Structures are given as structure tokens and as C-alpha cells.
Amino acid sequence: MRILISNDDGYLAPGINALADALATVADIVVVAPDSNRSGASNSLSLDRPLSVSKAANGFYFVNGTPTDCVHIALTGMLDARPDLVVSGINNGQNMGDDTLYSGTVAAATEAYLFGIPAIAFSQVHGGWAEVESAARVAREIVLRRFEMLESPFLLNVNIPNLPYDQIGPLVPTRLGRRHQSEPVIRSQDPRGREIFWIGAPGACRDAGEGTDFHATSKGCVSVTPLQVDLTHRDQLDLLRRGLG
Numbered sequence: 729m730r731i732l733i734s735n736d737d738g739y740l741a742p743g744i745n746a747l748a749d750a751l752a753t754v755a756d757i758v759v760v761a762p763d764s765n766r767s768g769a770s771n772s773l774s775l776d777r778p779l780s781v782s783k784a785a786n787g788f789y790f791v792n793g794t795p796t797d798c799v800h801i802a803l804t805g806m807l808d809a810r811p812d813l814v815v816s817g818i819n820n821g822q823n824m825g826d827d828t829l830y831s832g833t834v835a836a837a838t839e840a841y842l843f844g845i846p847a848i849a850f851s852q853v854h855g856g857w858a859e860v861e862s863a864a865r866v867a868r869e870i871v872l873r874r875f876e877m878l879e880s881p882f883l884l885n886v887n888i889p890n891l892p893y894d895q896i897g898p899l900v901p902t903r904l905g906r907r908h909q910s911e912p913v914i915r916s917q918d919p920r921g922r923e924i925f926w927i928g929a930p931g932a933c934r935d936a937g938e939g940t941d942f943h944a945t946s947k948g949c950v951s952v953t954p955l956q957v958d959l960t961h962r963d964q965l966d967l968l969r970r971g972l973g
């Protein structure tokens with residue numbers, strides 16, 4: 729099995745290093761990741777400048793671009809062989825509910841999915857890297873499951889509790905929950921007195937009921953959400969057809 733690994737926290741992050749170490753024992757891996765933290769980059773491509781690829785001492789490739797740039801470059805010319813699977817992460821913190829729209833971790837996996845390659849995004853529920861080795865072990869088990877019950881390609885969003893390996897609960901199939909709107913922007917001044925803004929924290933959970941990613945991880949289980957890319961609102965499409973008909 730050939731696996732391409734990327735992330736949005738940058739190639740030096742503990743999460744991608746733990747994931748690469750775990751997967752190198754069961755697959756041929758290539759790591760192509762951003763040169764710096766690009767969390768929140770979503771599905772952005774850099775079209776206003778060229779991108780360069782460098783190789784680190786440990787063999788990881790790093791790119792002065794976004795997670796989507798990394799996977800795009802790897803799949804459209806950089807790699808000699810098409811990977812069987814693309815994995816992203818392990819992210820420094822949860823990607824649940826509305827987070828998935830902003831997430832660079834999910835975006836790297838989504839880029840592979842758009843190219844017809846199965847992909848899995850991995851995140852730890854809490855940032856700070858506690859129990860990242862346990863999460864990497866769980867990630868390897870998930871990769872080895874192969875998900876033959878799903879149509880290929882599939883796109884899975886996985887969130888893993890920060891618990892010791894033997895305390896992590898089973899895999900639970902989930903849907904995305906929903907958050908309240910984000911916390912307000914933080915207004916401040918730069919050293920020259922100009923007004924600056926820091927984007928605020930995500931909102932608290934609004935829909936964290938049974939069956940959601942928030943609910944599963946709150947019980948210590950591993951949340952596995954199958955994602956799709958089609959954003960069409962089917963009910964409103966029907967209403968629109970009737971209303972405009």
C-alpha cells in the first residue's frame with residue numbers, strides 16, 4: 729500500500745511525525761506537507777505565486793503553500809506513482825461540525841478525494857499533543873481496516889480523544905454536529921497604534937446530540953464521519969424549482 733501523508737500544522741508538527749512513524753510500519757509512505765502552520769486554510773490553492781518543494785533531513789517534503797497545494801502538487805506531477813490512500817493530520821485539535829469547512833486538515837484529504845483517491849483526515853479532540861502516540865496507533869488501525877464496505881473513493885473525517893490507548897473507545901459512525909456562531913473578533917492595536925483584529929474562537933456546540941461527532945468523542949469514542957463535497961441543498965432546490973416554476 730502506498731500512502732501520501734499531509735497536514736495543515738506543517739511538516740514539523742508532532743502529529744504528522746507520529747502518523748508517519750506509525751504508517752511507515754505498514755505501508756510505503758511519502759510526506760508532502762506545508763512548511764509552516766496553515767491551519768484554517770480550507771481548500772485554498774496558491775495561484776498568485778510559484779511553489780517550491782524542499783526535502784528535509786528525515787525525507788519529508790515541505791512546500792511553501794497550503795495543504796491543498798501539497799496534495800495537488802503531489803498528485804498532479806510530483807509523485808511517480810498514484811497513492812492508494814491519502815491521509816491528513818494528525819491535527820492539533822478537533823475538526824468537528826462546522827470546523828470541517830475551515831479545516832486545512834480536512835481540505836488536504838478532500839483534495840485527494842476530488843482526484844478519486846480514498847482519503848482520511850485525522851484530528852485529536854484537544855490541541856497540545858497529549859497522547860499523540862495513542863492517536864497514531866488508532867490511526868494505523870483505521871487505515872488497515874480499508875473500508876471495503878464503502879464505495880471508493882471515500883472521504884472520512886476522524887476525531888480521536890486524547891486518552892491513553894487502552895482507554896480509547898470504539899469507532900463510532902457519526903454525522904457532523906453544528907456549532908453556534910463563532911466568538912467575536914478580538915480587536916487590538918499594533919505597536920504603531922493601528923487597529924488590528926484577531927479571528928476569535930469557534931462557537932460552542934449547538935447540535936451535539938446522539939449520532940454526532942461531538943457526542944461520540946464526549947463519550948471517549950473515536951468519531952468517524954463520511955463526508956461528501958456536493959453542497960447542494962436538495963430540499964431548497966425542490967422549493968426553488970416549485971417557486972420559480
Ligand code: MN
Nearest residue numbers: 736737767819
Ligand atoms: Mn491544524
